[in-house]
Amino acid sequence: MSTLFTKIIRGEVPAYKVAEDSQFLAFLDIRPNAKGHTLCIPKKEVNKIWDMEAEAYQELMRFSRKVALALERSVKCKRVGMAIVGLEVPHVHIHLIPLNDMSGMDFSNHVKMEEDEFTALAKKIHNNMAL
Template identity: 45%
Template sequence: MTIFSKIIAGEIPSYAVAENEHFFAFLDIFPLVEGHVLVVPKVEVDKLFDLPDDYLSRMLLFAKPIARAIEEVFPCNRCGLSVVGLEVPHAHLHLIPINSADDLNFTRGKLSVTPEDLRRAQTKIVEALA
């Protein structure tokens, strides 16, 4: 069972921003920038492109309003999308507020954030989705 499956099951706490029967979205606790969200399928599949076609398309449709909410509440030119998938063997998308392509550079240092920072970002996104 991956750490993402444990988060989805509620065994590990998270800063959830959206959920439906197929997907779960929550803040990355080691974000590249404030507002960095992970979108994860509830089915445990290692590689994103191993998901069935209909599931993959529904995942992007699930992510779309979250990306719009991120653009609304964090100062950025757009919400970037990245698929890396090397750290956790569970398919996932990164939704990241960006102002340049370098903002998607995963080799950079991560932000040091507090639980209060994460709760504040979570509240902003959840309210924008409402």
Template identity: 45%
Template sequence: MTLFSKIIAGEIPSYKIAEDDRFFAFLDIFPATPGHVLVVPKTEVDRLFDLPAEYLNGLLTFAQPIAKAIQQAFPCDRVNILTLGFEVPHAHVHLIPMNGMADADILASKKKAEPEELAAAQQKITSYL
């Protein structure tokens, strides 16, 4: 069972943003920028493009209202979607508020957020959903 599957199952606490029968979205505790959200399919597949077609087709539809909520909660030029997938062997995408190319270097800017920062970000984002 991957770390993300444990988060989805509630075995590891998270700052949940949204959930449906196929996907789970939660705050990255090492955000590149405030409001950084991970969107994870509930099916445990390592590589994004190995997901069943119905998951690939539904991923952006699920992520769209979350990205719009992030944009409102953390005003930025755009919310971008990044896929890396090397840290956890479970397909996922990053929704990151960005104001320029420098924000795309998410590994350089990641630092562990404080619980109160995460709780405040969770409340801000979910208030727009």
């Protein structure tokens, strides 16, 4: 059975995409810890990050770094934090979260965003990927 993320990759479920290449996809988390909270995923469905092939893991980190740098240029924050939890969806995903304090890493807190905010922010991050 396909994961939610595989359905996003296939276009069966909508997402606020910020970056994509042949192997990876980045999109805004719809239950963000902070505005700009982004998920980076491999297009190949793998349950646990440590089950990824070493080269694919390294490429995912490179892709995530590019997205994090674009995120820093797009959202005012002290830094972009990274978390790999993997319990919510059985598909490898890296959380990139704009942080101003440690409470941004508390996954029980979520900020409310409207659809137009998601759309505008996804476009802004996407546009900052080229820099």
